[in-house]
Amino acid sequence: MLPPASETAPARDVRPAVAARPELAQALLDRGLGERRAYGMLVELLEVAPKRLAGSPGYEAAARWAERTMQDIGLANVRMEPVMAPHWERGDPERASARLADGSALELSACALGGSPAGSVTAPAVELNGLAALAELEAAGGSLQGRIVFLNQRMNPAARSSFQAYGGAAGQRTRGPALAAKLGAVGVVIRSLSSADDDVPHTGMTRFEDAGPKIPALALGVQSAERLSAALAAGKVESVTLETHCRELADREQWNVVGEIAGSKWPEEVVVLGAHLDAWETGDGAHDDGAGCTHVLEAARLLLACGVAPLRTVRVVLFANEENGLAGGRGYAEAHAGEAHFVLIESDSGGGTPRGLGLSVDEHVLERLRPAGAPLAAIAAERVSGGGGGADIGPMAERAGAPEGSLSVDDTRYFDLHHSANDVLESVHPRQLELGAVVLAYWAAVLADLGPGELSYN
Ligand SMILES: [Zn+2]
CATH class of the missing domain: 3.40.630.10 (Zn peptidases)
Incomplete structure (x- = not known):
């Protein structure tokens, strides 16, 4: 009792x-x-x-x-x-663009994430909804070999505070690139952790494992992320090209x-x-x-x-x-x-x-x-x-x-x-x-x- x-x-x-x-x-x-x-x-x-x-x-x-x-x-x-x-150091300005099926280029507003290495890659892109989707893919034994991964989770506008919304999506920036690299990806772009509807990219730290692979990682402005997502959904994207000039000193x-x-x-x-x-x-x-x-x-x-x-x-x-x-x-x-x-x-x-x-x-x-x-x-x-x-x-x-x-x-x-x-x-x-x-x-x-x-x- x-x-x-x-x-x-x-x-x-x-x-x-x-x-x-x-x-x-x-x-x-x-x-x-x-x-x-x-x-x-x-x-x-x-x-x-x-x-x-x-x-x-x-x-x-x-x-x-x-x-x-x-x-x-x-x-x-x-x-x-x-x-x-x-x-x-960021080095020279970074670039991101998509090559479309009609031969035109879709320029994307982008900035390298802190911790990104230098690199220049062109590859087919695959869109995933943030870190959770990436982790699911890993759990299912999936591969991203040779792909550029586009992590497009948005900050939840219904979150009760902006910091909650940020925290809920931040994993795609802090840990997404390292996990994508582990699964064979050659580059990563993320939707900026931004509550604005403009096209200004937001940087921030991403962490690669010391011994693991490091791949170019960039953030896209929200409008660029929306454009890339729409083009991918319509099957119009042949490849994405990323270029970064960062240095780790x-x-x-x-x-x-x-x-x-x-x-x-x-x-x-x-x-x-x-x-x-x-x-x-x-x-x-x-x-x-x-x-x-x-x-x-x-x-x-x-x-x-x-x-x-x-x-x-x-x-x-x-x-x-x-x-x-x-x-x-x-x-x-x-x-x-x-x-x-x-x-x-x-x-x-x-x-x-x-x-x-x-x-x-x-x-x-x-x-x-x-x-x-x-x-x-x-x-x-x-x-x-x-x-x-x-x-x-x-x-x-x-x-x-x-x-x-x-x-x-x-x-x-x-x-x-x-x-x-x-x-x-x-x-x-x-x-x-x-x-x-x-x-x-x-x-x-x-x-x-x-x-x-x-x-x-x-
Ligand atoms: Zn601060």
Whole structure:
């Protein structure tokens, strides 16, 4: 017989709600919106280093800019922490086209995926609906010998968030090319992971196995994917031709750029505000992740400007190499393994209108935190939701057993731009960007001042 529930349930520590700090919210909003420094920083970063993929001269310029900016803001212990990162280059512009039965050519808007090798192939094409279809083919013992594979899964428009839609289709980019190569394919094109209906291709990392075959892998603009699909369905395509000029060079030393506001009571405990400084070079990385970089820098500046003295250390980390290797996140976790991390928050969802904070902690902890968000209702950003985190902070959060979270922003248009030539300054709105920095600053102060164990109690 089961004992009564009261004997099995662990005793729950009932603590009071975390207090709202309306004066702090007012001060941050007044100063942030009045001074609009986040946008100014973004303009600077994109002028200094519009192209800043790991290993490029632009990344070094970005890192030097970040170091200078942290010093100007007044952060303490500013430094560049070395990590070894991969170095991949796109090389000359890539090309993709289809030869049709009537002798004409169908030009396709395309860009190489990060990690693609150089190559020039012409072969008959076969269309499959994403990674799942490829995996089914493998399970059935099928072959793609000598074929160019076209993975045409679209992001599910009915998904409840853009990130869900992206995650649902991303496998065709990250793992599709390696699996297709294993099954004998000589090249891969994927439908861009894009929520736009335009013809701008979106790049992103694809991973080949070190010992496995590597084949040219490109993303097609959505309209090009639709055209190719229609031509294939009509039996009009004789062959597809792909041409890439990418290079994989030796790993290079890159840097995470770090600065701090020392904690006034528990300086050895760290609250990380993170973003990634590298970006794909198809665009200028204005949203991904220039916005995140300026969110965390401006959040720290606002805290200092408003005279906030957090109890724990608030550490700003601009990570290297998120896009094609995660060397920054892994290197940080290794270099700081022995330090007490209270919580890590990342901004890597673009510079859209902030909604609130996402935090990977138990629901009853979220419940206690929600009242603290009340002052942000003035800008409709009071939401405190479960989940949240980031690629860069993940390795440290895991190693430290610390909770991770993220700034939640409206992501409706994020994947229209993400990793594409349209991710440029003009797509970022100064007020939206600044509001994000204010929300991040507010939560950084609240989290840094929580009592011991307040994010992890049962
Ligand atoms: Zn990103």
